[in-house]
Amino acid sequence: MSPSLAVLREVFGYEQFRGPQAAIIDHVAGGGDALVLMPTGGGKSLCYQIPAIVRQRAGHGVAVVVSPLIALMHDQVGALHEAGVEAAFLNSTLTADEARQVERRMLAGEITLLYAAPERVTTPRFLAQLDSLHQRGLLSLFAIDEAHCVSQWGHDFRPEYRALTVLHERYAGVPRIALTATADALTRADIVERLQLEDAQPFVSSFDRPNIAYGIVEKKDATAQLLRFIETEHAGDAGVVYCQSRKRVEEVAAMLATRGLDALPYHAGMEAGLRQRHQDRFLREEGVVMVATIAFGMGIDKPDVRFVAHLDMPKNIEGYYQETGRAGRDGLPADAWMAYGLQDVVNQRRMIDESPAAEEFKQVMRGKLDALLALAEATDCRRVRLLGYFGEASRPCGNCDNCLNPPQVWDGTEAARMLLSTIYRVQQQSGISFGAGHLMDILRGKATDKVTQHGHEKLSTFGIGAAFSEAQLRGVLRQLIAVGAVAVDAQAFNTLQLTAGSRAVLRGEQTIQLREGVATPTAATKRRRTTTGRPAAAAVAAGLTEGGRQRFEALKAWRGEVAREHNLPAYVIFHDATLAAIAARDPQDLHDLQGVSGLGAKKLEAYGEEVLRVVRGCA
Incomplete structure (x- = not known):
């Protein structure tokens, strides 16, 4: 058994890796750099947590996890503690004394994973501490979570991530793994350039979340x-x-x-x-x-x-x-x-x-x-x-x-040409631009006070679009803005103006296809709904017997009490799937609990007897 698989089973209680996890973990545990794109819920955290544990056991010391969020640090460190892993965080929630205690343990090599924000990682004080670890061979790896934050093209750009280039420049021999759930090709290229990961092995999982x-x-x-x-x-x-x-x-x-x-x-x-x-x-x-x-x-x-x-x-x-x-x-x-x-x-x-x-x-x-x-x-x-x-x-x-x-789909090209013609004629007659509502009133032949005030009921396009509903025309206008055939002037009360792209639509060189509004759900939609909502939320226990469901509910109540005592979300203690597996087994002794997915050695030791007590109470 490989060291990585041994950690997966012993510490985290899972039998097998999912998807590309094994290849990523072995690559990073072996000292390689990696860029990991994996969808939310795909198991990204294990891709750096397991290499950190493997490398710590081999004497490589502390892994530093760069994370932008205090809440995430707290929950992940709590989950690692539950699994028996020495982990800690450095952030603003700690007192000065608590922070110094964490730093002392880090410098002594007593911590396997240390979580910190990018702003802290790049301070002179923290870098000096990393220098000390590095000189003694106790700097295991760097994990840069939410790596899309480094890119100006990403959806959540954070300038402080840019300073993380210092990790490559200062600790070139320490493996780095950058992870994100969301990055198009442009953002990926920016991550590679900004973090100097040109030699990193890319691992791109399917982005599909079929559920x-x-x-x-x-x-x-x-x-x-x-x-x-x-x-x-x-x-x-x-x-x-x-x-x-x-x-x-x-x-x-x-x-x-x-x-x-x-x-x-x-x-x-x-x-x-x-x-x-x-x-x-x-x-x-x-x-x-x-x-x-x-x-x-x-x-x-x-x-x-x-x-x-x-x-x-x-x-x-x-x-x-x-x-x-x-x-x-x-x-x-x-x-x-x-x-x-x-x-x-x-x-x-x-x-x-x-x-x-x-x-x-x-x-x-x-x-x-x-x-x-x-x-x-x-x-x-x-x-x-x-x-x-x-x-x-x-x-x-x-x-x-x-x-x-x-x-249903309809051809909105003619309506689009009518709208563009109306914009042109209004500007030509009045010398000023108007907003969407006024233009649609003209096109649909509604002689409002504003329309008659400006004499727009005399325009040749007045009323020629009466056959179209306002909803249809709004759909047409969305498309025209989307393709750049109409511009919105924010400085002039969101008035509409023609652009160079208007010409292709007016000439009939570009068609506008639109969807009809969907009024009511079909039977197919309703069939899907039977697999969502409350029935789906309870699906994890759906295969249980009546006695199994009683055990499952009792275990959930017990888990809630433990979570409150530990000030952690319930799922950090055990996932529903783990509780359902225990309920299905109806365990009578600790041996019966071995091999339950999500029940590692430390959790078995910490909670095994309590779990058995809860299960026996349902007999």
């Missing part, structure tokens, strides 16, 4: 749509709802709470203590819905999040994929639901255009936004589009809204 069902709807009444989605498909489930603004977060959380949901707000403007309490409740309790800005989520390991909803369109596919990937980490069915509309497109375009960034950066960001809009407007398989963005070929999944309920 996640993707659904995207056009906004009509977004909060009502969200409430209907949760109440009909995920009542009582844990979930995350993303909103763009802090004000919106507060409003949506309050609305859900008034409807009886256990909903909490989370954003950077909240008092830090309250924000932390809300996060702790989400991690430690069942059925909590977190309504948040993107300030929440990176590094959240909660396995039983059954849905992630977006009430506002993210900036790009990387952000969307990273955020939706927080659902269904336990491998059970989960939903990624998004509502989007014309205003989302306008807002995101405006934020890019008003950014002080260089034009090259803006162009890349526009391209990324266009890719996300194309995903939202797609009439074919969402998963094929999503994976294709990351360079991965796939087949229709049968588990997205377009596969389950194929939309």
Whole structure:
């Protein structure tokens, strides 16, 4: 048995590696550099934790894990302690005395994995301590988690990550592993360049999360749509709802709470203590819905999040994929639901255009936004589009809204030409630009006060689009903005203007294909729903006998008590799948518990007798 497999079984209680884990771990444990792209829930942490343990046992000393999040450090160190691994973190939650104690243990080689933020790792004090370890041969490896943060093209760029080049320059012989769940080709190349990983072995896993069902709807009444989605498909489930603004977060959380949901707000403007309490409740309790800005989520390991909803369109596919990937980490069915509309497109375009960034950066960001809009407007398989963005070929999944309920498609080219002609004639007559609502009133022949005030009812395009609904015209306009045929002037109250790209549509050289609105769920959609929500959340125990389910529920209650005592999320003690396996075995002695997935030697020693006591109590 290889040292890595021995650690996997003895420490973590798993029989076999998943996917490329074995190759990655052996490569890094052997001293090689690696760039690892693996989807959320794919087991990235083991890819550096096991090499750290193997190398520590071989006398190589301490592994330093660069992590941007205090909450993630706390939970991962807690989980390692539960598994019997010497781990610690250095962050602002420690007192000066506690930090010095950790540093003393690190310098003595008593710690296997030390977690620290990039800002701390690159300080002169910490580098001097690393120098001391390195000189004595006690610096095992560097793991750079959330490595996409180093790239300006990534969805969560953090300038402090750029300083991590010092690790290669100063400790060239120490292996480095950079890990991320989300990076397109441009971001990957930037990670390699910025972290000087040109000689690193790349390991790119499939980006597919087949247990996640993707659904995207056009906004009509977004909060009502969200409430209907949760109440009909995920009542009582844990979930995350993303909103763009802090004000919106507060409003949506309050609305859900008034409807009886256990909903909490989370954003950077909240008092830090309250924000932390809300996060702790989400991690430690069942059925909590977190309504948040993107300030929440990176590094959240909660396995039983059954849905992630977006009430506002993210900036790009990387952000969307990273955020939706927080659902269904336990491998059970989960939903990624998004509502989007014309205003989302306008807002995101405006934020890019008003950014002080260089034009090259803006162009890349526009391209990324266009890719996300194309995903939202797609009439074919969402998963094929999503994976294709990351360079991965796939087949229709049968588990997205377009596969389950194929939309009707209509040719919006003529409507697009009418809209562009209206914009042109209004500017020609009035010398100024107008917003979307006014232009659509003209096109649909609505003689509003504003229309007659400007004499726009006399335009040749007045009323020629009466056959189109406002929803259809908004869909056409989204497409025109997406392809660059219409520009939104943020400096002039979001008025619309023609561009050089308008010409191809006006000449009929570019067609505009749109999806019809989907009014009601089909039987296929309803069949999928029977595998999501509460039935799916309980699927881990579905194969148990009546007695097995009683043991499972008793073990969950016991686990909750232990988790509260240890101030850790319940899943850090044992995953539901481990409890279900124990319940199915109905163990009578410690020997019966050996080989249960997720039950390593330390946990067996620490909890074995208690587990047996709980099981016997159900007899």
